Amino acid sequence: MKYYIILLFLAFSFSSFAQKVEKDGKTYEVKKEKIFLNGEDVTETLNLEDKQTILKKAAAISEELKMKEKAEKAAKKLEKENKKAEKAQKKAEKAQKKAEKELKKREKLQKNFDRAQNNLENAQSKYEKLKKRGKLSPVDEGKWLEKIEKLTEKVEKAKKKL
Incomplete structure (x- = not known):
């Protein structure tokens, strides 16, 4: 179980460094304000409107990932509290x-x-x-x-x- 959790965190960490955004049937990869297409930097070749759209989508994806991470942390915290409560209940019953x-x-x-x-x-x-x-x-x-x-x-x- 621990290995699955570690693997899950590794997958999230790799995906958080680069967001993949689809626009006009092409998949762009965004890393720190730079836009890549098939591994090549195309930031300068895109027009301003396309660049902003792709960056906004990447920011939205990044925000969504952060929200998922926060939700997972909250769920883990809640699970921990539930275990604590169960333990206290068992102690009280005993x-x-x-x-x-x-x-x-x-x-x-x-x-x-x-x-x-x-x-x-x-x-x-x-x-x-x-x-x-x-x-x-x-x-x-x-x-x-x-x-x-x-x-x-x-x-x-x-x-x-x-």
Whole structure:
């Protein structure tokens, strides 16, 4: 692709040095106010009117080439800006996905914390009920206290992660 662009610029640069103008079925070549026909300088042999007409046409062609070159530069600049904008958009999308992922992670951690806290509260209330009724043996009471301790540790871990 780069080679094609370089080739294109070379073609434009060669054509910008000499403009070819057709008048009366003949192709004249204009280089810096000199008019050539078949490689020979015919500037002095042409009458003033023909000379001015050919020079005006050459100037118009030269101006047209300049306009095309400006348009190409503008198009390249626009393409570059579009690429920049696409890059920025991709970056923004990536940041948004990262933020969404972080939000989901936080929600999951909050859910785990709430669940652990709820389990702890349920176990504590059940333990208190059984203790009040006197239905706990010393072995069962040790198991319940151990269970409550583990649940408390889970709540603390979930709180730290959150």
